[in-house]
Amino acid sequence: MAWNEQGSDNKDPWGQGNGRQSPPDLDQVIRDLQRKLGGLFGRGSSGGGGSRKGKGGMPSIGKTGGVFLVSIAVALWGFSGFYIVDQSEQAVELRFGKYQEIKPAGLRWHIPYPIEQVEIVNVEKIRTVEVGYRTVEDLNQFRLIGREALMLTADENIIDIQFAVQYSIYSPTDLLFNVSEEADQVVRQATESAVREIVGRNTMDFAITGGRAEIAQETRSLLQDILDRYQSGVRVRAVEM
Numbered sequence: 001m002a003w004n005e006q007g008s009d010n011k012d013p014w015g016q017g018n019g020r021q022s023p024p025d026l027d028q029v030i031r032d033l034q035r036k037l038g039g040l041f042g043r044g045s046s047g048g049g050g051s052r053k054g055k056g057g058m059p060s061i062g063k064t065g066g067v068f069l070v071s072i073a074v075a076l077w078g079f080s081g082f083y084i085v086d087q088s089e090q091a092v093e094l095r096f097g098k099y100q101e102i103k104p105a106g107l108r109w110h111i112p113y114p115i116e117q118v119e120i121v122n123v124e125k126i127r128t129v130e131v132g133y134r135t136v137e138d139l140n141q142f143r144l145i146g147r148e149a150l151m152l153t154a155d156e157n158i159i160d161i162q163f164a165v166q167y168s169i170y171s172p173t174d175l176l177f178n179v180s181e182e183a184d185q186v187v188r189q190a191t192e193s194a195v196r197e198i199v200g201r202n203t204m205d206f207a208i209t210g211g212r213a214e215i216a217q218e219t220r221s222l223l224q225d226i227l228d229r230y231q232s233g234v235r236v237r238a239v240e241m
Contacts, residue, residue, distance in 0.1 A: 081112040088124035092172050093117075099173060121172035126237060129187045131195065132162035148192055157204035163219065165191050166237040174233030186232055187223075191239075194222040216241040 084107055085091045091103040093110050094117045103118075110116045132149030135142045149160050167187055169175055179186050198218045199207055207215060220239040227234045 077112050081109050081116075083108055083110070083118055083120075085120060086122075089120050089122050090172050092119045092121065092176060094119065099177065102172065119172070119176055121169055121175065123169050123172065126166050126168055127184065127187075129165045129167065129184050129191065130162070131165065131188055131191045132160075148188075151196055151199040151207075153199055153204045153207055154201055155203045159199070159204055159207055161195065161199065161207070161241065163191055163195055163216075164240045165223070166239075167234050168237060169233055170235045171231075171233030174231045178231045178233070183232075183234060187227070187234060187236075190226045191219070191223055194219050194226060198222060212241050 083091070085103055085105045087105045089105065091108060093100040093103060095111070095115060097117075100116070108118075110118055130142075133142045133144050144160070144162070146160075149162055151159050151161050153159060165187055167183075169183065175183060195215075198215050202211055202215065216239050219241075220236055223239065224236045227236065
């Protein structure tokens with residue numbers, strides 16, 4: 001007998017005359033799934049088995065679904081407040097732009113933006129500023145900056161002089177709140193001012209011969225005084241002429 005041939009005990013292989021259960025209806029499976037989703041994001045299902053729709057034909061989100069989405073958004077916002085401070089760094093926490101506290105190294109958390117912000121400053125890094133020249137790393141050479149390098153001596157001679165200044169940050173709060181420009185630019189301008197004053201007190205022969213070390217030391221002392229006067233948070237480590 002063919003598979004679809006009718007008989008007295010079994011109408012067809014998918015019938016139930018022989019006690020076997022028919023496979024589930026695909027439409028019924030979809031309707032069941034819609035009812036379950038409707039229980040989470042809606043108030044129920046309409047007569048056709050679909051979820052309720054709001055204006056514009058978009059599915060409405062019920063109270064449970066709304067709370068669920070808001071909870072996820074709040075959790076993600078809260079997790080965005082975690083940050084890591086390295087051993088060489090200090091973190092300055094600001095609340096609505098106002099200083100709150102300094103956090104040391106470790107895993108930290110702050111109230112996320114826009115309530116609080118964090119500025120991380122490396123306080124152990126030794127930075128170098130070049131005055132009167134710039135190093136071209138790709139060519140392993142340097143180029144002169146005339147407007148910074150030319151100095152007038154006490155005997156009215158002009159000399160071409162270059163300085164390298166090494167410095168570090170000892171007060172992140174002073175650097176952030178008292179200095180409007182980049183730290184390198186502040187140190188470079190202060191160094192240029194200090195060098196012009198020191199060189200202007202000495203003769204050309206003294207500046208380019210035996211007085212080089214003395215001029216460098218006096219420049220360092222005056223430079224630190226200038227930076228402290230403006231509460232820049234910068235400590236001068238060395239000045240090389």
